[in-house]
Amino acid sequence: MENHIKTLHGLPDEVIFCKRCVINNQRPSTSREFVKKDSKIDTVGFGEDGICDACKWFEEKKSIDWSNREKQLKELCDRFRRNDGTYDVIVPSSGGKDSFFVAHQLKYKYGMNPLTVTWAPHRYTDVGWQNFQSMIDAGFDNILITPNGKIHGMLTRLAFENLVNPFQPFIIGQKNVAPRIALQYGVQLIMYGENHAEAHNKIGENYSPLMNIEHFTRESDEADLYFGGVHIKDLPQFGIEDKDLFLYKPLLADPIRKAGIEVHYYSFYYNWSPQENYYYAMEHSHFKPNPDGRSEGTYSKFASLDDKIDGQHYFTMFTKFGQGRAMNDACRDIRDGFITREEAVELLNKYDGEFPKKYFQEFLDYTGLTEERYWEVIDNARSPHLWHKVDGKWELKHKAQ
Ligand SMILES: [Zn+2]
Known part of the structure; x- marks a missing residue:
């Protein structure tokens, strides 16, 4: 009977788990950017x-052939390298291990002169701020752009x-920040770390080192834009004017x-491993987990540490x-060979969906939400094909076995 149950967010009604990792077919494959409320979500691809x-x-x-890819990277660097004292590459960076790795390699291994550019987290954690400073101390110039807290808080609330x-x-702003600085400083190369296509976007994007500029541009001023699910023309009723949306x-x-x-991904040129990047950052800076x-x-200690609101990102997912x-x-650790599928199932049972309580009050303060409204939004987002109540508590109907 479950095949006919109503699903929310346009999700597939049958839940299928990958036989190799622990992901299922409910995962979105593209980041939902300038979308309206109740837009359908594209989900990850699964083979027969x-x-x-x-x-x-x-x-x-x-x-x-990674040595061939490194050769391509050297050619790319040679094509953009400058010897006139100006920056020749922009590395978007929060101060985390991955962008640190990219900036450090480009500068110290390939002789580039990078400028690191940071779109500030909603609220830096202490360890995130320390790691950000450690990156700068390890030899990098940096531009930090922090959006207006009142506007960013309201947009975050609307998006929630x-x-x-x-x-x-945050994601919308993050995408624009490096290309904008590149234009201002006359830098032609931007180097991101991992192509998120690898982490469940369209597989076809993995064959190119380049990010399609559609990800951060529009063709005309007249583009139909939605922020937090609200059309740009309707935002003034929430206290947000056109001039507030520059970033x-x-x-x-x-x-x-x-x-x-040109916007490139380092993971095209190098066999990317978050765990190796962590060891690298520990070795070459004062990076802390x-x-x-x-x-x-989760069970990990070195990824996505910068923002006090990160936990809410994962909890809403x-x-x-x-x-x-x-x-x-x-899923990542299975694919990288660090854990087995059985170990992963155990870790999911133990940690997945744990409520991020440490900074919960700060999230409410930042967005101006009441706790009551928060839970109302959360519970309304639980699709009946995924969730049911057992003894008065919400539980997932389908779990990786
Ligand atoms: Zn899989």
């Missing part, structure tokens, strides 16, 4: 063989209430093309798709 696209891609990656995706305004609006595509700006021993909602932070880490 019951293996998800990300696992297939990791298999395929094993046949890549309308899309159950409180990170949407969020995608850039116009023409100046980016004319300036010859989570002082609590692990992050709420868990609410909408039944896939939390531990699921994210476990």
Whole structure:
């Protein structure tokens, strides 16, 4: 009977788990950017063989000739390297281990002159701020851009209430920040770390080192834009004027093309491993892992540490798709060969969906939500094909076995 149960968010009504990792077919495949409330979500690809696209891609990656890719990276650096004292590459960076790795390699191994650019987290954690400072102390110039807290708080609230995706305004702003600085400083190369295609986007994007400029540009001023699920024309009723949206609006595509700006992914040129990047950051800076021993909602201690609101990002994912932070880490660790599928199932049972209580009050203060309204939004986002109540408590109907 479950095949006919109503689903929310446009999710597939049948839940299928990958046979290799622990992900299921409910996961969104693209980040939901300028979308309206109640837009349908694209979900990850699954083959007939019951293996998800990300696992297939990791298999395929094993046949890549990485020394040839490094040669391509050197050629890329030579094409953009400058010897006139100006910056020749921008590395978008929060101060986390991954962007540290990219900036450090480009500067000290390949002789580039990077400028690191940071779109501030909603609220830096202590360890996140220390790691950010450690990155700068390890030899990098940095530009930190922090959005207006009043506007960012309201957009975060709208994104939570309308899309159950409180990170949407952060993600929108983050995408624009490096290309905008590149234009201002006349830098033509931007280097990101991992292509998120590897972590469940469209598999086809993995074959190119380049980010499509559609991800951060628009063709005209007239583009139909939604922020927090609200059309730009309707935002003034929430106290947000057009002039408040400078940091969020995608850039116009023409100046980016004319300036010859290219956005590349380091993971195209190098066999990317978050765990190795962590060891690298520890060795080459004063990078610290989570002082609590692990992050709420998972077993890992070195990823996504900067923002006090990170926990809410993963908890809302868990609410909408039944896939939390531990699921994210476990799938990656299975593919990288650090844990088995059986170990992953155990870790999910233990940690996935753990409520991020440490900074919960700060999230409420930041967004102006009441606790009552918070739970109303969360519970309304639980699709009946994924959730049911057992003894008065919400439980997932389907778990990885
Ligand atoms: Zn998989």
